[in-house]
Amino acid sequence: xxxxxxxxxxxxxxxxxxxxxxxxxxxxxxxxxxxxxxxxxxxxxxxxxxxxxxxxxxxxxxxxxxxxxxxxxxxxxxxxxxxxxxxxxxxxxxxxxxxxxxxxxxxxxxxxxxxxxxxxxxxxxxxxxxxxxxxxxxxxxxxxxxxxxxxxxxxxxxxxxxxxxxxxxxxxxxxxxxxxxxxxxxxxxxxxxxxxxxxxxxxxxxxxxxxxxxxxxxxxxxxxxxxxxxxxxxxxxxxxxxxxxxxxxxxxxxxxxxxxxxxxxxxxxxxxxxxxxxxxxxxxxxxxxxxxxxxxxxxxxxxxxxxxxxxxxxxxx
Amino acid sequence: xxxxxxxxxxxxxxxxxxxxxxxxxxxxxxxxxxxxxxxxxxxxxxxxxxxxxxxxxxxxxxxxxxxxxxxxxxxxxxxxxxxxxxxxxxxxxxxxxxxxxxxxxxxxxxxxxxxxxxxxxxxxxxxxxxxxxxxxxxxxxxxxxxxxxxxxxxxxxxxxxxxxxxxxxxxxxxxxxxxxxxxxxxxxxxxxxxxxxxxxxxxxxxxxxxxxxxxxxxxxxxxxxxxxxxxxxxxxxxxxxxxxxxxxxxxxxxxxxxxxxxxxxxxxxxxxxxxxxxxxxxxxxxxxxxxxxxxxxxxxxxxxxxxxxxxxxxxxx
DNA sequence: TTCTTCCATAGACAAAAAGTATGGCGGCAT
DNA sequence: ATGCCGCCATACTTTTTGTCTATGGAAGAA
Numbered sequence: 001x002x003x004x005x006x007x008x009x010x011x012x013x014x015x016x017x018x019x020x021x022x023x024x025x026x027x028x029x030x031x032x033x034x035x036x037x038x039x040x041x042x043x044x045x046x047x048x049x050x051x052x053x054x055x056x057x058x059x060x061x062x063x064x065x066x067x068x069x070x071x072x073x074x075x076x077x078x079x080x081x082x083x084x085x086x087x088x089x090x091x092x093x094x095x096x097x098x099x100x101x102x103x104x105x106x107x108x109x110x111x112x113x114x115x116x117x118x119x120x121x122x123x124x125x126x127x128x129x130x131x132x133x134x135x136x137x138x139x140x141x142x143x144x145x146x147x148x149x150x151x152x153x154x155x156x157x158x159x160x161x162x163x164x165x166x167x168x169x170x171x172x173x174x175x176x177x178x179x180x181x182x183x184x185x186x187x188x189x190x191x192x193x194x195x196x197x198x199x200x201x202x203x204x205x206x207x208x209x210x211x212x213x214x215x216x217x218x219x220x221x222x223x224x225x226x227x228x229x230x231x232x233x234x235x236x237x238x239x240x241x242x243x244x245x246x247x248x249x250x251x252x253x254x255x256x257x258x259x260x261x262x263x264x265x266x267x268x269x270x271x272x273x274x275x276x277x278x279x280x281x282x283x284x285x286x287x288x289x290x291x292x293x294x295x296x297x298x299x300x301x302x303x304x305x306x307x308x309x310x311x312x313x314x315x316x317x
Numbered sequence: 318x319x320x321x322x323x324x325x326x327x328x329x330x331x332x333x334x335x336x337x338x339x340x341x342x343x344x345x346x347x348x349x350x351x352x353x354x355x356x357x358x359x360x361x362x363x364x365x366x367x368x369x370x371x372x373x374x375x376x377x378x379x380x381x382x383x384x385x386x387x388x389x390x391x392x393x394x395x396x397x398x399x400x401x402x403x404x405x406x407x408x409x410x411x412x413x414x415x416x417x418x419x420x421x422x423x424x425x426x427x428x429x430x431x432x433x434x435x436x437x438x439x440x441x442x443x444x445x446x447x448x449x450x451x452x453x454x455x456x457x458x459x460x461x462x463x464x465x466x467x468x469x470x471x472x473x474x475x476x477x478x479x480x481x482x483x484x485x486x487x488x489x490x491x492x493x494x495x496x497x498x499x500x501x502x503x504x505x506x507x508x509x510x511x512x513x514x515x516x517x518x519x520x521x522x523x524x525x526x527x528x529x530x531x532x533x534x535x536x537x538x539x540x541x542x543x544x545x546x547x548x549x550x551x552x553x554x555x556x557x558x559x560x561x562x563x564x565x566x567x568x569x570x571x572x573x574x575x576x577x578x579x580x581x582x583x584x585x586x587x588x589x590x591x592x593x594x595x596x597x598x599x600x601x602x603x604x605x606x607x608x609x610x611x612x613x614x615x616x617x618x619x620x621x622x623x624x625x626x627x628x629x630x631x632x633x634x
Numbered sequence: 635t636t637c638t639t640c641c642a643t644a645g646a647c648a649a650a651a652a653g654t655a656t657g658g659c660g661g662c663a664t
Numbered sequence: 665a666t667g668c669c670g671c672c673a674t675a676c677t678t679t680t681t682g683t684c685t686a687t688g689g690a691a692g693a694a
Contacts (some may be wrong), residue, residue, distance in 0.1 A: 002400045006323045008651090023671060035652045037672065047400060049407035054672060056660050063439030064407040070437065071399045075392065082388045083319045083364060090366035090381040120387065122380030212529045325682090340640065352683045354642065359682095373640060373691045 002046070007079065009043040010072035012036060013051055017069045021058035081284075088281055089121060096125035097282050100136035100148030103229040104198060105270050106249040109149060109165050109293075113272075116289045121282050132202040132228065140273065146280040152269040155205045161271040164293040168248045169266040170258040172237050177257075179243070184262040191219040195242030196233055199226040210245070213266055319363070324396060326360040327389035329353060330368055334386045338375030398601075405598055406438060413442035414599050417453035417465030420546045421515065422587045423566045426466060426482050426610075430589075433606045438599055449519040449545065457590065463597040469586040472522045478588040479607040485565040486583040487575040489554050494574075496560070501579040508536040512559030513550055516543040527562070530583055 012029065016036070019025035026036040044050050051065030061069060088094055097117060101110055110128075117126055129136070129145065137156065139145040154161055171185045171194075179185050179193065194214075200207040200223070214221055225241050227233045233244045234253045247268040248258060272290040274283060329346065333353070336342035343353040361367050368382030378386060405411055414434060418427055427445075434443055446453070446462065454473065456462040471478055488502045488511075496502050496510065511531075517524040517540070531538055542558050544550045550561045551570045564585040565575060589607040591600060 002397050003324075003328070005396060005400065006325065007320075008323065011320070021671065032653050033671085034654085034673075034675095037674095039651080041673090048404055056671060058671070062407075063441075064403040066439050067399065067403045067406060067437065071395075071403075075395070078388075078392070079322060080319050082384065083322065086381040086384045086388075087365055089384060090379075120384065122383050124380075208529075208533065212525075216525065338640070349684055350640090351642075351644095351685085356682080358642085371641060375640070 004046045005043065007076065009039060010076055012039050013043065013065075013069055014072050014076065016040060016052065016059060017061055017065075024058075085281060085285070089124065092123075094121060094124045094281055096127045097121075097280060097286070098127045098129065098144065098146045100129045100131060100139060100145045100150075102133055102136065102148075102150035102203070103130055103231075104151050104203075104247070104268075105149050106165060106167060106247055107251060108249060109270055112293065113149065113164075113289075116293075117282070117286065120285050120289060124282070133206075134201075134203070137273075140275045140278070143275070143278070146278055146283065147272060147274040147286060149270060149272055151203060151206050152271045153205050153209055154271060154273055158276050159273050160276060160287075161273045162287065162290040163269055163271045164290050165270040166267045168260060169245050169268050170248045170260050171243050172234065172246045172250075172252065172256055172258050173243045174238060174240070175255060175257045177243070180257050180259060183259065185243075185259045186262050187217055187219065187264070190243070190261055191221070193243045194219070194221045194245065195223070196225045196227065196236045196244035197221075197223050198233065199228045202228050217264065321363045322360065324393065326356060327393055329356050330360065330382075330386055331389050331393065333357060333369065333376060334378055334382075341375075402598060402602070406441065409440075411438060411441045411598055413444045414438075414597060414603070415444045415446065415461065415463045417446045417448060417456060417462045417467075419450055419453070419465075419467035419520070420447055420548075421468050421520075421564070421585075422466050423482060423484060423564055424568060425566060426587055429610065430466065430481075430606075433610075434599070434603065437602050437606060441599070450523075451518075451520070454590075457592045457595070460592070460595070463595055463600065464589060464591040464603060466587060466589055468520060468523050469588045470522050470526055471588060471590055475593050476590050477593060477604075478590040479604065480586055480588045481607050481610040482587040483584045485577060486562050486585050487565045487577050488560050489551065489563045489567075489569065489573055489575050490560045491555065491557070492572060492574045494560070497574050497576060500576065502560075502576045503579050504534055504536065504581070507560070507578055508538070510560045511536070511538045511562065512540070513542040513544065513553045513561035514538075514540050515550065516545045519545050534581065 012025070015025040015029050016022055019028055022036055022040065023033050026033040029036065040052065044052075047064075047068070049064055050062055051068055052059035052061055099113070114126055117124070129139070131139075133148075133150045133154070136145060136148045136150060137154070137159075140148055141158065149164070152161070152163065171179070171190060173179050173193075179189055197210075198207065211221075225236050227236060230246060230250050233246065234256055236242070237244055238253060238255055245266075246252070246258065252258065272286075272293075274287075280286075329342070332342040332346050333339055336345055339353055339357065340350050343350040346353065357369065361369075364381075364385070366381050367379055368385055369376035369378055416430070431443055434441070446456070448456075450465075450467045450471070453462060453465045453467060454471070454476075457465055458475065466481070469478075469480065488496070488507060490496050490502075490510075496506055514527075515524065528538075542553050544553060547563060547567050550563065551573055553559070554561055555570060555572055562583075563569070563575065569575065589603075589610075591604075597603075
């Protein structure tokens with residue numbers, strides 16, 4: 001099919017497209033004009049359509065030819081780039097990727113990220129730093145982190161972000177809680193019992209958004225307890241201070257359980273974020289991997305049923 | 318540099334990586350084993366590092382080799398894909414791209430999109446449909462649109478979206494308005510005069526978001542006038558009904574002017590959206606183009622860098 | 635040991651890329 | 665006009681290189 005198309009051909013047509021005549025392109029490539037003519041012609045024969053229209057003054061590009069030339073430019077750049085990166089990996093010149101993460105993100109996600117990184121950059125290290133989003137953003141800004149995973153939304157214009165996960169937001173309660181008898185929690189029950197929150201100072205924009213969502217369904221909760229990690233939140237739930245909203249895929253304490261909210265489909269969204277000016281060698285591939293994560297995530301929508309998954313993640317290997 | 322690396326090499330190393338022995342890979346490729354051995358070796362010499370470690374049982378891949386193999390697989394797929402697309406363009410088999418857009422998006426953006434499409438798919442048509450986001454989303458869902466441009470945030474889980482623009486939100490007023498005498502509008506002045514809004518029914522999530530941002534700075538506006546297009550909004554401003562918030566890059570009536578809000582950096586964000594299941598031939602390239610748009614946008618960001626953090630319209634509601 | 639299964643090397647051959655020579659065709663200046 | 669120049673195509677030769685066959689070595693299995 002297209003097995004006769006080689007990088008050589010791509011290089012040639014890019015040169016021809018730039019030089020606008022085959023003769024001049026041949027000079028630029030240190031090639032005899034008939035050699036180049038033939039290569040271009042062979043390429044066109046293989047494709048099944050002309051890339052260039054020959055005129056007396058030189059060549060003019062055809063519409064599908066334009067697509068091919070654009071592709072060729074990109075493919076050539078990418079080839080040299082990947083090879084340079086692989087050489088750097090071989091020489092052990094890839095600095096550790098410094099990844100920040102909020103303790104509120106799903107640990108599976110962090111694991112997924114690490115696995116993918118190990119696959120893309122074998123034998124290259126990841127340095128993990130936990131922390132609250134405001135602090136992590138600051139570190140991204142000052143360049144002491146290369147990227148971070150944390151809950152959306154994220155304020156600011158200097159960030160490039162890529163959503164990588166979306167999980168239902170569910171109510172976390174004691175297993176013996178009367179609410180746990182039903183498959184779902186009603187809004188009115190939630191309104192009455194919801195008292196435990198993530199510390200607003202830890203991630204103000206996410207807190208505000210949650211408050212907004214609650215107020216839209218007529219709940220103006222009393223924020224009587226706030227915690228800076230999911231573990232602390234669960235401790236408070238266990239200690240009987242009330243119920244809390246958590247990401248469905250948070251690993252939870254064995255004495256606790258979760259229930260969805262009736263008629264509501266709120267979600268906890270996670271993004272991979274890096275600074276506009278960040279330039280870690282691995283970043284381009286990491287970003288593309290984050291896009292894959294988003295795609296695979298949107299493919300399999302989580303079924304809205306609660307499950308207890310007491311998984312403990314080993315943070316540093 | 319890497320000019321000796323050809324698609325042939327990529328194909329070979331992918332086969333070797335899959336077969337785990339050079340001998341079996343050679344069979345699969347209908348090639349003699351020494352031929353394949355030599356090609357792999359030549360490739361490795363060119364790269365400067367081994368892709369495979371030879372053992373008696375076959376070959377094992379090296380860390381940088383893994384990167385190269387992963388790249389090779391992708392590059393080979395992409396080559397055939399692009400060629401197939403270009404052939405389709407040549408045969409005139411590309412159906413028109415049905416693009417929806419909200420009248421509230423910046424017209425430059427639509428033009429940019431159309432220009433890019435014309436560049437990527439020369440001689441291929443775009444069918445444009447204006448409308449309100451709820452209606453456009455419905456059409457995306459039923460498959461009568463291939464993609465759409467409209468203001469964020471966007472509700473729902475079935476969408477793939479890509480932010481493509483971010484512009485400051487400014488106050489639109491008559492040129493003779495007393496507020497126009499100052500370079501900026503104070504929040505208290507805004508609170509008093511802001512009465513004209515986009516019709517909430519046109520894009521409820523965006524309206525709610527705006528209301529939330531306003532309430533965060535202590536403004537609970539009276540929505541006395543609503544309009545379904547920027548033109549109608551400007552007509553109301555001109556007719557003296559009050560002031561309105563608009564995208565800074567909206568083309569405005571000659572009798573009107575705009576002013577930023579003091580200490581506030583709200584933005585109007587635009588996204589390119591398509592359905593999870595959409596599969597227009599051009600979509601992959603269009604999506605990549607949308608990513609470019611985002612990058613170029615974040616490159617020339619407005620030079621605002623003071624104490625008040627700009628509020629981002631969240632990526633996903 | 636002996637057989638098998640890998641991979642590497644060497645030399646012959648064939649395919650294909652690059653080079654040289656030449657011709658046609660249409661502008662352009664004389 | 666007419667002759668010159670620039671551009672591309674074709675025909676044929678040379679050089680490069682990809683592929684083949686034959687063969688050897690090394691390590692695990694019988």
